[in-house]
Amino acid sequence: MSYDVERVRKDFPILERRVAGKPLVYLDSAASSQKPRAVLDAMQSYYTTSHANVHRGVHTLSVEATEAYEGARAKLARFIGAASAREIVFVRGTTEAINLVAQAHVRPRVGPGDEILISHLEHHSNIVPWQMVCEQTGAKLAVAAIDERGDISLEDYAAKLGPRTRFVALSHVSNALGTINPVEEMIRLARERGVSVLLDGAQAVPHLSVDVQALGCDFYAFSGHKMYGPTGIGVLWGRLDRLEETGPWQGGGEMILSVSFDGTRYNKVPAKFEAGTPDIAGAVGLGAAVDYLRQLDLAQVAAYENELLAFATERVREVPGVRLIGTARHKAGVLSFVMEGIHPHDVGTILDQEGIAVRAGHHCAQPVMQRYGIAATTRASFAIYNTRDEVERLVEGLRRVREIFEG
Amino acid sequence: MDVRELYQEVILDHSRRPRNFGTLGSGARQAEGANPLCGDQLTVYLQVEGDVIRDVRFEGSGCAISTASASLMTEAVKGKKVADTLELFEQFHDVVTSAPADDITTAGIGKLAALAGVREFPMRVKCASLAWHTLRAALDDRSDRVSTE
Numbered sequence: 151m152s153y154d155v156e157r158v159r160k161d162f163p164i165l166e167r168r169v170a171g172k173p174l175v176y177l178d179s180a181a182s183s184q185k186p187r188a189v190l191d192a193m194q195s196y197y198t199t200s201h202a203n204v205h206r207g208v209h210t211l212s213v214e215a216t217e218a219y220e221g222a223r224a225k226l227a228r229f230i231g232a233a234s235a236r237e238i239v240f241v242r243g244t245t246e247a248i249n250l251v252a253q254a255h256v257r258p259r260v261g262p263g264d265e266i267l268i269s270h271l272e273h274h275s276n277i278v279p280w281q282m283v284c285e286q287t288g289a290k291l292a293v294a295a296i297d298e299r300g301d302i303s304l305e306d307y308a309a310k311l312g313p314r315t316r317f318v319a320l321s322h323v324s325n326a327l328g329t330i331n332p333v334e335e336m337i338r339l340a341r342e343r344g345v346s347v348l349l350d351g352a353q354a355v356p357h358l359s360v361d362v363q364a365l366g367c368d369f370y371a372f373s374g375h376k377m378y379g380p381t382g383i384g385v386l387w388g389r390l391d392r393l394e395e396t397g398p399w400q401g402g403g404e405m406i407l408s409v410s411f412d413g414t415r416y417n418k419v420p421a422k423f424e425a426g427t428p429d430i431a432g433a434v435g436l437g438a439a440v441d442y443l444r445q446l447d448l449a450q451v452a453a454y455e456n457e458l459l460a461f462a463t464e465r466v467r468e469v470p471g472v473r474l475i476g477t478a479r480h481k482a483g484v485l486s487f488v489m490e491g492i493h494p495h496d497v498g499t500i501l502d503q504e505g506i507a508v509r510a511g512h513h514c515a516q517p518v519m520q521r522y523g524i525a526a527t528t529r530a531s532f533a534i535y536n537t538r539d540e541v542e543r544l545v546e547g548l549r550r551v552r553e554i555f556e557g
Numbered sequence: 558m559d560v561r562e563l564y565q566e567v568i569l570d571h572s573r574r575p576r577n578f579g580t581l582g583s584g585a586r587q588a589e590g591a592n593p594l595c596g597d598q599l600t601v602y603l604q605v606e607g608d609v610i611r612d613v614r615f616e617g618s619g620c621a622i623s624t625a626s627a628s629l630m631t632e633a634v635k636g637k638k639v640a641d642t643l644e645l646f647e648q649f650h651d652v653v654t655s656a657p658a659d660d661i662t663t664a665g666i667g668k669l670a671a672l673a674g675v676r677e678f679p680m681r682v683k684c685a686s687l688a689w690h691t692l693r694a695a696l697d698d699r700s701d702r703v704s705t706e
Contacts, residue, residue, distance in 0.1 A: 491573075493619065493620035493621060494595075495595055495620040496564070496620050496622070499560065499563070499678060499681060500560050503560040510595070511594065511596065512595070512596050516596070525595075525596035525618060526595060526596050554560065554561060554564050554569075555569060555621075
């Protein structure tokens, strides 16, 4: 059976709304995706019937809440091919996951002269945490270059993977350009030298089937809200041995086995990293998002999204004055572009008046913008609920932008 | 509202051909302004004699709204007293930050009234006011120097 986008759209209540008097065209899912009713219902139902604190009470609600929370962990583990649910650490999102690894795993393992290798494509959240570690330890940040199309130069990456490289952190899919990086090869190169790798999967999990064991990385970070789940919840996956050798993150309840003023014994993985009452409803919602995606057949979703992105690329490229930024061979979800003589913010405002939501700005990836000598782009990003008709609305909107600016 | 009310001809004209675009020679006061959210940045240069702004220029890059606002601002304040300039900024600021339903008068702000449509677009108010905040920083810089000299 082929992919039925109209049926999928009916699962997302927000798509019924109008903006500026016109049906909403939501092309900003790379910033945050919309939520299917199944996710909203799961969270509502959890709060309505089963809420209590987890891992604490002997009473019925606490048992149900714990089962819901740990059940979500098991779903996430299956979703990314983790060896066990213990390898899933719930965090606030990709940003917290990367900071956790930077501070609790990498910081104690690097010193002056050591290097942490990233790429030029990274989101600020996969740059700044490493800059902070470098400031704290005297380590240096090395950056693998990208070419004009927005592909990482494997040559430069291999050259910068040197004898002092202690850790590699890479985006799986670029948020600003949509490039799917050749992470299998990059991980292989790092592991040959005994260097651990973290992948920022925030833009990958909504579009690709991810199998962390097949990838061979050490850590994988992603956010719930970009994969149709709620905000405020995300996942750090780590290979069990990596998580076990990682120190604690925040201190508090839940992450301890016993506390006395003589000393505290930390809890086992993953509780060691989950101090305080977690976002239980968020985890439940994210578990529901996983269920929702799995019943859709991810291979069909990926095929549909690829075709839609190719179609949008062709149609937008035809608009006079448009220049695409990021034309890598393998891309997912993102179409970034500039319009000659028109600032992306003006494009964004005019499109909004046509009911079309796009992102205009530097996409928290200023080094990528600097690489192309621009301050900002307009970014249309696509998800499972977008259609060819919406692409046509975008193209009409861009023609309207030109009309207004050309008077 | 129609988006054309925001992108009026006078705004498009000033964004395409900004007036007083460039720098002033040595001795000019200057300040830099940036909107970190969108990467817009500009520098305002001032030549102040006594309490009068004799000359003003700006350079930088930004959207149509911020560029046009900077351009219109330079025209509005050249030759004005500093106190009148700050008064004008206050009136302009009141207009662009007012609620769309509010009754406003743009009588006192002359050509700057072309930017009144910004108040319908809360996300763009910063674009319209960036040049003015930067101008005020440049003026503050002057008073700082005066006090230390």
